[in-house]
Amino acid sequence: MSQSSRKPRSNGQARPGKALSAVVVLSFGPRSATRGLTKALARTCAALGVDLIDVPAVDPVTGRPGGARTRLAAAVSGCGDGPILYIHDDAAIDDLSLDRLVAAHLDGVAVAVPATNDIGTDHFHGTLPAASVARAELKKLAQRGDVRVSRIERVRPACFVTDKQTLGTLVDKRIHDPFTLVSDRGIGFGVVGGAFCAHDCMCGERLRSSAVDIDRPVLVASMIVKDEEKMIGDCLESLTGLVDRVEVVDTGSSDETVRIARDHGAKVTEVEWRDDFAWARNQAADLCRDALYTLWIDADERVVADDPSLVRDLLAINAGDVEAFDINLSNLSDGPGSEASSTVRLRRIVSSELLSFTGRLHEVTTRLGAPDEPFEATTLDAISLNHLGYVAEVIATKGKRERNIQLARAQYASDDSVKASVDLARMLMVGDQSDEAVALLRDAVDSVGVTRADWGAYLHGSLAHVLMNTGQVEEAATIARQAFEMLPTDDLAGAVFATTSIILGREAEFLKLLLETDTHGLREPVFRSPKNVRIIEEAVVVAKARLGNLQETWDEVQSWFEDGRDFSEGTWEAVAEVACRRAAGTELLDLTIGFAERKPETTGFMRAVSRLVAPEMTAILALGVLTAGEPAIDAVSTGLVSAIVLGRWDLFDDLVQFAEQLDSSVRTHLADKVEAMGQHQRAQQLRCAGQRQKTAAGHPGGHGG
Numbered sequence: 031m032s033q034s035s036r037k038p039r040s041n042g043q044a045r046p047g048k049a050l051s052a053v054v055v056l057s058f059g060p061r062s063a064t065r066g067l068t069k070a071l072a073r074t075c076a077a078l079g080v081d082l083i084d085v086p087a088v089d090p091v092t093g094r095p096g097g098a099r100t101r102l103a104a105a106v107s108g109c110g111d112g113p114i115l116y117i118h119d120d121a122a123i124d125d126l127s128l129d130r131l132v133a134a135h136l137d138g139v140a141v142a143v144p145a146t147n148d149i150g151t152d153h154f155h156g157t158l159p160a161a162s163v164a165r166a167e168l169k170k171l172a173q174r175g176d177v178r179v180s181r182i183e184r185v186r187p188a189c190f191v192t193d194k195q196t197l198g199t200l201v202d203k204r205i206h207d208p209f210t211l212v213s214d215r216g217i218g219f220g221v222v223g224g225a226f227c228a229h230d231c232m233c234g235e236r237l238r239s240s241a242v243d244i245d246r247p248v249l250v251a252s253m254i255v256k257d258e259e260k261m262i263g264d265c266l267e268s269l270t271g272l273v274d275r276v277e278v279v280d281t282g283s284s285d286e287t288v289r290i291a292r293d294h295g296a297k298v299t300e301v302e303w304r305d306d307f308a309w310a311r312n313q314a315a316d317l318c319r320d321a322l323y324t325l326w327i328d329a330d331e332r333v334v335a336d337d338p339s340l341v342r343d344l345l346a347i348n349a350g351d352v353e354a355f356d357i358n359l360s361n362l363s364d365g366p367g368s369e370a371s372s373t374v375r376l377r378r379i380v381s382s383e384l385l386s387f388t389g390r391l392h393e394v395t396t397r398l399g400a401p402d403e404p405f406e407a408t409t410l411d412a413i414s415l416n417h418l419g420y421v422a423e424v425i426a427t428k429g430k431r432e433r434n435i436q437l438a439r440a441q442y443a444s445d446d447s448v449k450a451s452v453d454l455a456r457m458l459m460v461g462d463q464s465d466e467a468v469a470l471l472r473d474a475v476d477s478v479g480v481t482r483a484d485w486g487a488y489l490h491g492s493l494a495h496v497l498m499n500t501g502q503v504e505e506a507a508t509i510a511r512q513a514f515e516m517l518p519t520d521d522l523a524g525a526v527f528a529t530t531s532i533i534l535g536r537e538a539e540f541l542k543l544l545l546e547t548d549t550h551g552l553r554e555p556v557f558r559s560p561k562n563v564r565i566i567e568e569a570v571v572v573a574k575a576r577l578g579n580l581q582e583t584w585d586e587v588q589s590w591f592e593d594g595r596d597f598s599e600g601t602w603e604a605v606a607e608v609a610c611r612r613a614a615g616t617e618l619l620d621l622t623i624g625f626a627e628r629k630p631e632t633t634g635f636m637r638a639v640s641r642l643v644a645p646e647m648t649a650i651l652a653l654g655v656l657t658a659g660e661p662a663i664d665a666v667s668t669g670l671v672s673a674i675v676l677g678r679w680d681l682f683d684d685l686v687q688f689a690e691q692l693d694s695s696v697r698t699h700l701a702d703k704v705e706a707m708g709q710h711q712r713a714q715q716l717r718c719a720g721q722r723q724k725t726a727a728g729h730p731g732g733h734g735g
Contacts, residue, residue, distance in 0.1 A: 046133040047125065050080045051112030051194070054105055056098075056206060057119040058087045058233040064119040066162050071117070074125065083109070087206060087233065088240050095240055096350035098206035106197050114197055117189045118208070120230040121146075122161040124168040127225040131191040134179050134225075140218030141192045141200075143185055144225035150211065152182035153221040164228035175224025182219045185212045189227040204408055208233035209344060211411065215553065241346035247274035247321035248342050250382065252314040253296075254279045256303065258329035259286040261418070265329045266294040272338040272413075273325065277317040281310055287329075305436075311387040321382045322349045326395075327415065331359070332366075335413040344412060345379070354395065354405040355379040359415040366418065372559040377407065378415065452489065464500050471496065475509075487517035488556040494526045506530050511543075518547045520555040525562035528569030537573035544570065575605075606638030618647075619654045636664040645672035649681045656688045666691050674703055682712060689719035 053075050055068065068084075075082040085105045087098050106114075113135050115128065123131075127144055134142040145155035159167045187205040196217065204210050208231070212219075251273045255262060262278075269276060276296040280288050281303040291298050301313055311326065318324040323345050327333070335341050345355075356377050360370035377395050384405070386398040397403045439454060451474045458467040471493040490513035498506035507530035513523030524544075531540035544566075575583045587605050609618065622639065636655070640648040652669025666688045673681040682704075689697055701716035 046129045046136065047078045049113055049132055049136060050078055050115055051110040052081045052083055053115045054083045054085060055117055055119050056085050056087050058236040067122055068119055070165065087237065093240055095237060095347045099201060099351060102206050103201050106194060106201060109194050111194060113191050114194060115191050116197060118229065118233050120161055120232040121189050121227050122164040122168065123189060123227045124165045124172060126169055126172040127227065130177060130222050130225040134220065134222045135191045139179055139220040140196055141190050143190045143219055143221050144227040145221060146188065146227045146229050148186035148188065148229055151186045152184045155226065158226065158228040161228045161230040168226045168228060171226045172224050177224040179220040179222055182221050183214045185219050187212055188229045208237055237347055238343040241343050244346050248346050249273045249323050249325055250318040250321040251276040252318050252324050252326045253329060254281060254310040254314055255283065255287055255329050256281045257283045257285050257287060259290055261329040262287055263290050263294065265331060266296060268333040272333060272335055272341060274321065277314055279310060279314040306390045308387040308389050308393040311393050315385045318382045323379050324382045324385050325379050330418045332416045333413065334416060337412065341412045344410065352406060352408050353381045353384055354407040355410040356407060357410050357413050357415060359417055361417045369560055371561055372557045374557050379410065464496050468496050483517040484553050484556050487513045487520040487523050490516065491520055491523035491526060495522060498526055498530055503530050503533055507534055517552060517555060518549050519552050521559055521562035521566065522557065525565040528566045532569050532572055537576050541573045606635055606642055610639060610642045619651055622651045623654055623658045636668045640668045640672065645676050646678065648672040649678060653681060653684050663691050667696060670700055674700065686715050689716055
């Protein structure tokens with residue numbers, strides 16, 4: 031996080047707050063709880079000679095949500111030029127903190143934010159006093175504060191100073207919604223040290239209390255299914271407490287899917303399958319028109335919502351203003367409880383009156399009756415989805431690959447658009463048909479030309495990934511770099527760029543571009559993958575090790591050990607290189623044992639070390655690790671091989687006692703080598719190691735007497 035120090039202005043200067051053109055207060059009420067705060071703001075405005083503009087967060091007549099953005103936009107348009115303080119009526123700020131926000135803004139901070147007690151933000155300070163009695167305590171904090179500005183990414187917009195134009199932009203980001211967290215997309219948020227604001231967060235509860243007495247279902251779940259008896263039950267369980275009902279359209283199940291759905295209380299409608307996902311989705315959507323919103327979901331997905339009632343209240347609050355919500359979907363390729371292999375943000379909750387679908391495969395939401403007109407949409411972080419559909423055993427059981435490839439081909443035959451090309455290419459990549467996928471992705475890249483950075487990087491990165499996997503590393507490197515330069519936050523592009531750079535020996539070029547690239551304020555990528563992020567991080571370590579940056583590499587590896595992180599083979603080679611260049615003899619032995627103690631089940635380090643040190647040292651290191659009680663299989667294999675190559679039978683005799691850890695085929699291979707060297711008894715020891723393991727397993731009490 032970048033920082034810039036700023037000196038506080040001297041007492042002889044006019045208050046920076048006098049430069050304010052207005053104070054805009056978003057009022058949630060109830061007035062009895064916030065009157066004191068509003069009066070304090072009014073006194074501040076009078077002292078500064080600026081206007082206080084009160085904007086109701088709920089409809090002044092009905093007391094219900096709706097229209098706040100319009101009222102706020104109108105208020106901002108009437109402000110004069112100069113800094114504007116925007117603040118909730120349940121927030122308190124002292125005069126010194128306000129002056130520092132204004133001064134920071136005048137010094138170039140686009141949106142100057144105070145430290146607050148808002149959890150989940152980058153300006154979170156910790157516990158602060160209740161807003162109604164906070165001003166004196168905040169002043170004490172401000173007087174002790176270090177006045178410096180730090181760039182931040184996630185902001186709860188309850189208090190900040192900015193200019194008229196930027197405030198207008200932020201109004202479009204729904205800052206009137208007290209549950210909104212705004213991410214910096216090149217706007218320029220900065221938290222100002224020594225500026226504090228206490229926020230009681232009554233605004234959210236006040237708004238939730240206004241969303242009552244809805245005379246129609248708030249949220250209905252919509253599903254299309256076929257032969258989902260293993261999946262649908264858990265999916266429906268995950269919807270408990272969230273939806274008013276579930277509408278299931280079954281397209282020809284021959285198993286227990288329909289019965290299970292009805293047993294869980296879902297309404298089931300049976301239709302014929304027409305090889306068209308959009309058509310089936312539209313049948314289900316038509317059954318949900320009475321609700322405010324529809325959540326469309328698949329049987330192999332699970333809803334994650336810590337507070338379902340909050341989700342429902344947020345939908346009710348925004349029903350008059352928001353037509354669709356985007357939520358995060360995480361692909362759990364290794365099954366429930368595993369780490370997400372990728373995460374994508376999808377439009378899954380849509381106004382029931384407007385919901386429609388297009389696309390035979392990978393259907394997308396469109397506006398009913400006006401498919402080219404975009405939705406008024408926002409994000410909803412209070413709910414997410416986990417997707418299990420591409421777990422290997424599920425794919426094998428249901429034949430999804432073959433079915434989806436057929437549907438993608440049919441869609442592409444009738445619509446050769448870029449989206450249809452990419453959909454077919456994605457299915458072909460899953461089905462290991464890379465050549466055709468490459469051709470389709472090349473066409474898609476050529477057709478798109480100048481486009482949004484996120485989709486441009488996604489297409490280029492996907493093409494580079496397939497090229498790399500088919501051995502076309504040089505071209506993959508070129509295209510991956512183009513993708514990375516389009517959108518450095520795209521981790522697929524970054525992972526391919528990193529991997530190909532290491533393969534081609536271009537570590538310096540890769541590091542220079544990566545470390546000099548500023549990702550602040552850039553658009554989010556289409557997909558996010560923790561695996562790709564790790565590939566990039568490990569490539570950085572490998573590159574630094576190869577370039578001789580030993581201390582940086584060492585420090586990074588140490589932190590990874592503390593986090594219990596697993597390493598790839600390439601990273602182990604870098605770690606081994608650093609270790610062998612930093613230490614020798616007894617010091618290297620201590621270092622190796624330390625690695626094994628931290629990662630006892632890891633294989634890779636000893637194999638990497640064996641390529642860098644003499645065979646005798648390899649055997650000694652292996653024996654040291656195993657004698658220390660660490661069951662590292664690669665230590666057994668590399669140690670025995672080294673002892674055999676050297677003919678050091680003393681080391682062999684010490685190491686062979688651990689041979690039972692090895693696979694039987696490895697033991698047999700080593701035994702044959704030893705036999706050929708005339709060491710018949712020792713060869714027999716290797717062959718019997720597996721039998722000893724079986725005996726120990728069958729008699730847990732040991733040999734006994």
